[in-house]
Amino acid sequence: MLDKRQFYIDGAWADPAAARDLEVIDPSTEEAVAVISLGDQADTDRAVAAAKRAFPEWSATPPAKRLAVVEKVLKVYESRIEDMARAISLEMGAPQDMSLNSQAAAGTSHIQNFIDAFREFEFVRPLGPHAPNSVTTWEPVGVVGLITPWNWPMNQVTLKVIPAILAGNTCVLKPSEIAPLSSHLFAEIMDEAGVPAGVFNLVNGDGMGVGSQLSTHPDVEMISFTGSTRAGIAITKAAADSLKKVVLELGGKGANIVFADADAKAVARGAAHCFNNTGQSCNAPTRMLVERSVYDAAVETAARVATETAVATAHQPGRHIGPVVSKAQWDKIQDLIQQGIDEGARLVAGGTGLPEGVNRGYFVRPTVFADVSNDMTIAQQEIFGPVLSIIPFDTEEEAVRIANDTPYGLTNYVQSQDGARRNRVARQLRSGMVEMNGESRGAGSAFGGVKMSGRAREGGVMGLEEFMDSKAVSAWDNDA
Numbered sequence: 001m002l003d004k005r006q007f008y009i010d011g012a013w014a015d016p017a018a019a020r021d022l023e024v025i026d027p028s029t030e031e032a033v034a035v036i037s038l039g040d041q042a043d044t045d046r047a048v049a050a051a052k053r054a055f056p057e058w059s060a061t062p063p064a065k066r067l068a069v070v071e072k073v074l075k076v077y078e079s080r081i082e083d084m085a086r087a088i089s090l091e092m093g094a095p096q097d098m099s100l101n102s103q104a105a106a107g108t109s110h111i112q113n114f115i116d117a118f119r120e121f122e123f124v125r126p127l128g129p130h131a132p133n134s135v136t137t138w139e140p141v142g143v144v145g146l147i148t149p150w151n152w153p154m155n156q157v158t159l160k161v162i163p164a165i166l167a168g169n170t171c172v173l174k175p176s177e178i179a180p181l182s183s184h185l186f187a188e189i190m191d192e193a194g195v196p197a198g199v200f201n202l203v204n205g206d207g208m209g210v211g212s213q214l215s216t217h218p219d220v221e222m223i224s225f226t227g228s229t230r231a232g233i234a235i236t237k238a239a240a241d242s243l244k245k246v247v248l249e250l251g252g253k254g255a256n257i258v259f260a261d262a263d264a265k266a267v268a269r270g271a272a273h274c275f276n277n278t279g280q281s282c283n284a285p286t287r288m289l290v291e292r293s294v295y296d297a298a299v300e301t302a303a304r305v306a307t308e309t310a311v312a313t314a315h316q317p318g319r320h321i322g323p324v325v326s327k328a329q330w331d332k333i334q335d336l337i338q339q340g341i342d343e344g345a346r347l348v349a350g351g352t353g354l355p356e357g358v359n360r361g362y363f364v365r366p367t368v369f370a371d372v373s374n375d376m377t378i379a380q381q382e383i384f385g386p387v388l389s390i391i392p393f394d395t396e397e398e399a400v401r402i403a404n405d406t407p408y409g410l411t412n413y414v415q416s417q418d419g420a421r422r423n424r425v426a427r428q429l430r431s432g433m434v435e436m437n438g439e440s441r442g443a444g445s446a447f448g449g450v451k452m453s454g455r456a457r458e459g460g461v462m463g464l465e466e467f468m469d470s471k472a473v474s475a476w477d478n479d480a
Contacts, residue, residue: 007043007204008187010050011197017042022177022206027093027323027362028313036180039205044172044213047201051143051170052219054198059140059168066166067118072193073162074111077186081108084154084185089314091179092150093322093362094277096315102277107154107186110459113443114162117460124476135476138468140168141245142221145214147207147235149227150179150325151280151384156226156249157186159447159458164224165199167467172201172220174210178325207231215239222247222467229382229408229452247466248454249282249447251382252410255403256285257425259396260294262415262437267298269438270413271305271388275366278321279386280329282453283411283433287372287379288390289399295392299348299370302388306349306366309386313361323362324385330362333385337367340378345369345389374402382408396425404430410449411435432457 023032085100175183215238222245310320350367432449444460
């Protein structure tokens with residue numbers, strides 16, 4: 001059933017200034033499930049003006065009161081988590097169980113982690129014993145524009161909105177126009193939690209419209225963007241004239257280095273990780289670099305994992321992957337799979353076309369290529385689908401060189417039982433994150449990259465600091 005999705009501005013639901021409608025498509029069925037209105041300049045201006053009006057009072061609100069508001073947001077979010085999971089499955093195709101336990105749950109964990117970090121946050125920090133009356137204070141930036149993607153909607157919304165408002169900023173959120181339903185529900189949650197009017201605002205729109213308007217708006221002090229590298233470059237250029245603070249979390253082409261002494265589950269674990277969320281994760285380990293002595297066995301294992309990975313609608317329970325988000329994304333993935341074949345990579349599982357027994361929906365066959373060279377298109381471009389490229393190596397030095405031979409630098413992975421080697425390789429990999437032996441980063445660990453993956457640091461204390469400016473102050477009275 002179609003319904004009209006409105007904007008949330010200044011603590012109330014608002015009609016768009018001009019009706020420019022867009023259908024939201026369920027990628028499992030290819031059917032329209034909602035209609036949203038895309039904002040124009042007048043809508044963006046209203047939202048920014050509301051945030052600007054709210055900033056003086058909110059930024060002066062004691063941190064303990066801001067924390068109490070976010071604690072209420074968490075309680076309301078938890079009460080609506082099943083609704084959130086359904087919205088995410090509907091808009092971007094995450095399977096029912098995965099949507100509840102990973103997609104929607106990511107919002108819960110991020111909100112809680114920020115609450116924990118904020119309780120211990122030091123807004124005034126002494127410079128050091130050599131200068132006892134010099135301090136660094138941490139202050140909110142102002143009005144911030146938040147632009148989020150479709151692949152992990154609540155993961156990214158909570159990584160931006162929650163630290164922004166805890167820090168004392170006011171914000172305007174532009175969610176992906178492809179998957180806006182979860183953000184609309186998030187606005188309902190913020191409203192029910194009693195977030196003061198103007199502190200949080202939401203305007204639907206596309207990148208060329210609301211995205212560009214926020215990036216160039218003179219009253220927006222900061223843009224936090226997650227999405228493609230191409231869009232990140234455009235936002236940086238657009239924001240340059242107003243000298244905004246710009247924070248970017250962009251694409252990735254993670255290398256998963258599997259040494260001969262890796263644990264028995266390393267290859268299967270890495271292949272499953274690549275296919276998780278139907279490969280639609282910027283930190284997916286899409287290049288598996290395997291030491292040559294165990295290479296043939298690794299190829300066989302990865303092919304088996306791909307063949308055994310079920311593909312089905314998002315609207316049923318079970319351990320399967322769903323569709324990719326859109327027809328445009330499906331077409332791009334098909335073209336890149338064909339390019340891998342044309343460039344001489346050995347296809348050992350999957351391939352082009354729909355999975356067997358499927359005749360509608362944007363479903364992709366889990367695909368594995370072996371004998372990939374790192375200069376092939378499938379090894380250099382972010383595919384954003386369930387496609388794994390396997391590359392052999394002979395030495396540790398060669399593995400590091402291949403892993404770093406990419407314009408991206410988000411997450412790399414290392415599998416080895418040799419702790420000294422793991423540490424050594426981790427320090428040499430040019431990425432913002434390194435995960436080893438299947439162990440996830442700890443709660444509060446910052447998420448972000450280097451090079452063309454952007455240099456955001458989202459989550460924990462660093463994620464709070466990202467939404468603040470530091471101020472150096474002398475002659476501070478430590479007894480006041």
